Amino acid sequence: xxxxxxxFMSLAFLLLSTQxxxxxxxxxxxxxKGKYLAVAGDCIACHTAPEGMPFAGGLxxxxxxxxxxxxxxxxxxxxxxxxxxxxxxxxTMHEGKGRAGHLYPAMPxxxxxxxxxxxxxxxxxxxxSLPAVNQSNRDNExxxxxxxxxxxxxxxxxxxKDIEFEKDPSKSVNWNRGNxxxxxxxxxxxxxxxxxxxxxxxxxxxxxxxxxxxxxASDITPLRLIAQGWTKPDLASLFKNGYSNKGTVFGxxxxxxxxxxxxxxxxxxNAVTSYLLDTDVPVQSKPVIARIPDAKSPGHNTYVNMCSxxxxxxxxxKPNIAPAMQSNATINRPSLYNSVAVLLRGIPxxxxxxxxxxxxxxxxxxxxxxxxxxxxxxxxxxWTDEPPNASAAQVFRIRExxxxxxxxxxxSGHVEF
Amino acid sequence: MSQTINMxxxxxxxxxxxxxxxxxxxxxxxxxxxxxxxxxxxxxxxxHACVVLVDNEDDTTSVERSCISGAGYFDGKKVRxxxxxxxxxxxxxxxxxxxxxxxxxxxxxxxxxWCTSGFVNTATALVEKLAKQPINKxxxxxxxxxxxxxxxxRCTGYVxxxxxxKELILKTPGLTV
Numbered sequence: 001x002x003x004x005x006x007x008f009m010s011l012a013f014l015l016l017s018t019q020x021x022x023x024x025x026x027x028x029x030x031x032x033k034g035k036y037l038a039v040a041g042d043c044i045a046c047h048t049a050p051e052g053m054p055f056a057g058g059l060x061x062x063x064x065x066x067x068x069x070x071x072x073x074x075x076x077x078x079x080x081x082x083x084x085x086x087x088x089x090x091x092t093m094h095e096g097k098g099r100a101g102h103l104y105p106a107m108p109x110x111x112x113x114x115x116x117x118x119x120x121x122x123x124x125x126x127x128x129s130l131p132a133v134n135q136s137n138r139d140n141e142x143x144x145x146x147x148x149x150x151x152x153x154x155x156x157x158x159x160x161k162d163i164e165f166e167k168d169p170s171k172s173v174n175w176n177r178g179n180x181x182x183x184x185x186x187x188x189x190x191x192x193x194x195x196x197x198x199x200x201x202x203x204x205x206x207x208x209x210x211x212x213x214x215x216x217a218s219d220i221t222p223l224r225l226i227a228q229g230w231t232k233p234d235l236a237s238l239f240k241n242g243y244s245n246k247g248t249v250f251g252x253x254x255x256x257x258x259x260x261x262x263x264x265x266x267x268x269x270n271a272v273t274s275y276l277l278d279t280d281v282p283v284q285s286k287p288v289i290a291r292i293p294d295a296k297s298p299g300h301n302t303y304v305n306m307c308s309x310x311x312x313x314x315x316x317x318k319p320n321i322a323p324a325m326q327s328n329a330t331i332n333r334p335s336l337y338n339s340v341a342v343l344l345r346g347i348p349x350x351x352x353x354x355x356x357x358x359x360x361x362x363x364x365x366x367x368x369x370x371x372x373x374x375x376x377x378x379x380x381x382x383w384t385d386e387p388p389n390a391s392a393a394q395v396f397r398i399r400e401x402x403x404x405x406x407x408x409x410x411x412s413g414h415v416e417f
Numbered sequence: 418m419s420q421t422i423n424m425x426x427x428x429x430x431x432x433x434x435x436x437x438x439x440x441x442x443x444x445x446x447x448x449x450x451x452x453x454x455x456x457x458x459x460x461x462x463x464x465h466a467c468v469v470l471v472d473n474e475d476d477t478t479s480v481e482r483s484c485i486s487g488a489g490y491f492d493g494k495k496v497r498x499x500x501x502x503x504x505x506x507x508x509x510x511x512x513x514x515x516x517x518x519x520x521x522x523x524x525x526x527x528x529x530x531w532c533t534s535g536f537v538n539t540a541t542a543l544v545e546k547l548a549k550q551p552i553n554k555x556x557x558x559x560x561x562x563x564x565x566x567x568x569x570x571r572c573t574g575y576v577x578x579x580x581x582x583k584e585l586i587l588k589t590p591g592l593t594v
Contacts, residue, residue, distance in 0.1 A: 295418035313438060321462075322461075359462065
């Protein structure tokens, strides 16, 4: 009997003593969840300066209206968001209105407005749990009249609405999760959807591609992706390793892969790829387009002399050095913007993980507009389904734009003498 | 397919000669011209063991990777390889090494020597550039590091290469101000 009493007492004690830690567990779970959501939302990419403390802000963002600096979102009470109540945090995320007033839409609140209440709470719990970093925000260098934040209020009244994410009942749970990850957290449309003259995302052309800072955020509509032959494993490989049999990611997207997409769990990766291809069932893969290139084509010698050393005479590429050109999605698309931009800018070397890396591509700015057009047409004919209709005039316009942005040759990092 | 090319290598006119499309410059140097001083390292344009110099019309010099550039890329160009730096006598024997080559020997810069021709070429391009555009003495260290950053060595660990080039620049009149 005594033993039974002791047992009950110990049980009661156990229950009592575990109750406070139960509450802690919930909060810990919430923080963990928030941490994952912050990864899926890629918050770190903008809110961290090069070699700066994570989430302490200070990254310059070049906009047509001047330079914006991202802000400190650590829990520091003075310079971060430590003083933010949940309500203010929610308002910032969903309505773009923080302590400083209306936020520039560089903060993708037009997408984050779709976040669920539960997820917004988890994100709040996570950011409040981050170590405080005392680092003052830099003043933006936005010129008149765009520096007047009340103007943003008008813009927001017209174009930024606090809307709730609506599930499509005709689609699967998986697809709807993908939609949420792509459009709310991932805020993919902020780059991939074209903007109209008022800088509002043009929802009539969702995800149809948009040129930003000298690269084109690709057309990622299901129609285009399927035309290019993407399958779910191809997309998952691109998002996981920065590489797939359709080529590599480069520019800003390589950072999105590194910080965010490569860290999605398997279920979410499947959801994202299902949503992007608009199907829950596997997509039939297309055979790799590997025709024998036309040696009489005017682009032939340029390719052979300057490209084939890495990309292969037959466009087969070299593992961990240079991607294949066969069925490469950068060339296998109607727009030639990125083909030209890659040739003129070059790409810095990219390391995605311990086993996947690609070596830097030089800039080939010395090629004439005509040579570049010929080269693209040569590759299009051999390794894509696109017609060889690139023209020197088109190349000239892209070169001019890149020159204006001072981006020619930036990627190669080559030593000049 | 093939291309017919001409070029000037180490002051000597080569061609017209027919090369197959798959012929990279290093293969052309080794197999057609018996210039074997240029070394094949990674074969992917990373290690810079295979670099050769191209003297451009605008008086600049480019460092080009011969393992990933087709021989046709050098058509009509003025090329220098590691064989072209030392002075030779009438019998074609080496009579005097270049300043960069001597500096590397004096500093025991290399061990197996596979990367050396690449280092000689890159360092030569740097020294020649400084003769045209001298720099301040306090910039030498960084300039050498920046210039040689692409050349990979797997034996001696760079220190002696960098030191050799740095000292050569500092002691050669006209390279610094």
